[in-house]
Amino acid sequence: MRKVSIVGIGHTVFGNLSEFDLVDVMGFASGNALDDAGIRDNRKIVEQVFVANMGGGILNHQTGIASSLVSRMDMEPAMAELIENGPASGASAVKMGYMAIASGLVDVVMVTGGELMRTVTGWEGTDFVASLLHSEAEYNYGLTLPAYGGMFTRMYMERYGLTERDLGLVAVKDHQNGEKNPFAHVRVPCTIDAIHDNENAHVINNYIAEPLRMYGMCPVSDGAASLILCANDSPKMKYFTKQKPILISGVGSATDTHCVHNRKDPLILDAVRLAAEKAYKMAELKPDDISFAELHDAFVILELAISEEVGFFERGKAGDAIRNGVTAINGAKPINTSGGLKSKGHPVGATGVSQVFELVKQLREQGEEGRQVKDPKHGMAVNFGGFGNNVVAIICSKGEV
Amino acid sequence: MAIDKMEQSLRPPELEMKPYPxxxxxxxxxxxxxxxxAKREEVGVILGTIQPLIGVQKDFYDIVAARMYAEVLGWYEYRVANEFVLIGSIDGEIAGIVTSRLVDGKEGVSLHTMTIKRGLRVGAQLFAAKMEHHIDILGNDEVHIVAESPIGFKRWMIEYALEDRSAQFPALRHELGGVPTFTLTRKLxxxxxxxxxxxxxxVPPVKLAKADKLKMPTEYPQIPGFKRG
Incomplete structure (x- = not known):
């Protein structure tokens, strides 16, 4: 297969962008990526556009989004398709972009993920995300993703002795990083005293889905992110001199049972492990080789569980890592250097693309002061669809072109 | 200062209200x-805090700021009966303001909640303090509430699960224009x-002394690049 690199990245701020329409927001990120790649004036060299979005039809009453974006960006006649894989739509679109180039079908691809979720109430947003659950066996019984997050957390705490304070430490670490990320939705630091230890903490950090509290959950966000991909062996690589290309060295994805109750052990995230194993194999890397990671912490427990499943820590030991600062920006294995979904936000269709954006930014060593990983070589992103039933892992590396 | 008869005739009758601790x-x-x-002599710093937000359309800051400006002025000039103003400040800098008033000893009317420092649920805490004052300290049995922004609707109507009293219109009319009225009851x-x-x-005296010297915000997240002239 051909080697594929990321040659341009773009991002909007995550937060409340409801004064814009969905394609506007995607267009802002796409324009930034074209500028970063240095090809705004030559954007017609992009042959294929993949757009990641989960809820445009439901939340924004908008379909045909990929073609709309191409037209808005004046990039016709590029081929364009929409990729929907729930909250993992973004990384799936990156994977499709990779496949389109690696297979030899095209040389240059733009991948843009975006979502506008704040046009509806929080309850409607939660209901929309819950539509990815099994309609008969889960959704109809009132299950939501936060409910699953709460139950998963309870089970993990009982089995491994994790405490609510440990969960708070994940939020503190994520917000420390997010505060420094200009694109993050919640750029406010939090302290463990205020959200856990203090006598006011039960109100400041109230339960949402016990034992998960407000600071254990990602915010509902609008936003978009975009990447430009090019084949390393393409003559079109001559256009991309503005930034150092970053290699997509590993891609893997896997599925698991739609219903969580059909799994032997709900705490075992098979799809995460299998996706990561495929990505490691393709990249010829091991977990220890990964310098930093962006892990899908829609609920803070997922950062811990995913970090174990991808092999960074033994099962049940991620709590030790957060307590000992291993996953902090200056730790041995920095996780969610962007602030993660917890602080940066989670516009579902954008998230996977945004995670890869962060890998590229770190590998270019363009992180803001205080949140740049020291001498990174390989970064891993894990984008978690459903409640772990469709997971995509991507590894990016500093590489020679 | 002596108050002339004309001024006296313009002022509303006032209920005696316990202070908010x-x-x-x-x-x-x-x-x-x-x-x-808030103290009456702080009206300048409070109005100066609100005024820049009158021009912010996003999240309905303009209508809330314009109305709150009038409410605070009305409170200062004795043109609104039984009104109180609570201030949230951090190191003396105003982070949020709430206004409210009593109809009588049993009923309260929530006016406005203005968050200046965002992302920390300052508004949620100040709104809760306003309800605490109405029910726990002033002894009201009910407080009538409306929302002028989606944020307010999510924070109060949904999160508090307030009673929807819209069907009682026009017998129950909130002073902010007859928009759907919800009610916080003592039981709720x-x-x-x-x-x-x-x-x-x-509050420790040292910290209270700092909060006694109110300052206008030096920056507003709602107004990028704001500089106070």
Whole structure:
């Protein structure tokens, strides 16, 4: 297969962008990526556009989004398709972009993920995300993703002795990083005293889905992110001199049972492990080789569980890592250097693309002061669809072109 | 200052109201917000805090700021009956303001909640303090509430599960224009108080002294690049 690199990245701020329409927001990120790649004036060299979005039809009453974006960006006649894989739509679109180039079908691809979720109430947003659950066996019984997050957390705490304070430490670490990320939705630091230890903490950090509290959950966000991909062996690589290309060295994805109750052990995230194993194999890397990671912490427990499943820590030991600062920006294995979904936000269709954006930014060593990983070589992103039933892992590396 | 007869005839009759006891709340970022009742002589700094937000359309800051400006002025000039103003400040800098008033000893009318420092649920804490003042301290049985922004609707109507009294229109008309009226009852408040209302009393004198010197915000997240002239 051909080697594929990321040659341009773009991002909007995550937060409340409801004064814009969905394609506007995607267009802002796409324009930034074209500028970063240095090809705004030559954007017609992009042959294929993949757009990641989960809820445009439901939340924004908008379909045909990929073609709309191409037209808005004046990039016709590029081929364009929409990729929907729930909250993992973004990384799936990156994977499709990779496949389109690696297979030899095209040389240059733009991948843009975006979502506008704040046009509806929080309850409607939660209901929309819950539509990815099994309609008969889960959704109809009132299950939501936060409910699953709460139950998963309870089970993990009982089995491994994790405490609510440990969960708070994940939020503190994520917000420390997010505060420094200009694109993050919640750029406010939090302290463990205020959200856990203090006598006011039960109100400041109230339960949402016990034992998960407000600071254990990602915010509902609008936003978009975009990447430009090019084949390393393409003559079109001559256009991309503005930034150092970053290699997509590993891609893997896997599925698991739609219903969580059909799994032997709900705490075992098979799809995460299998996706990561495929990505490691393709990249010829091991977990220890990964310098930093962006892990899908829609609920803070997922950062811990995913970090174990991808092999960074033994099962049940991620709590030790957060307590000992291993996953902090200056730790041995920095996780969610962007602030993660917890602080940066989670516009579902954008998230996977945004995670890869962060890998590229770190590998270019363009992180803001205080949140740049020291001498990174390989970064891993894990984008978690459903409640772990469709997971995509991507590894990016500093590489020679 | 002597008040002439004409001025006296313009002022509304006032109920005697117990003062709101100051409290201190540790916000998520570790900063301490002191919530206390505004003093009449602080009207300048309060109006100066509100005024720049009158031009901010996003999230309905313009309508809330314009109305709150008038409410605070009305309170200062004795043109609104039984009104109170609570201030949340961090190191003396105003982080949020709430206005409200009593109809009589049993009923209250919530006017406005203005959050200046965002992302820390300052508005949620100040709204809870306002309800605490109405029901726990002033002894109201009900407080009527409307929302002028989606944020307000999510925070009060949905999160407090307020009683929808819209069907009682026009017998029950909130003063802010007859928009759908919701009500916090004493029973509802007693059920949710522990989850919504917090703060520690008494405030240490040193911290209270700092909060006594109110300052206008130096920056507004709602107004990028704001500089006070």
């Amino acid at each position: 100051a409290k201190i709340i540790t916000l998520a970022n570790g900063e301490e917000m002191i919530v206390r009742q 408040w007693e059920n949710i108080r522990a989850d919504k209302c917090t703060g520690t009393r008494p």
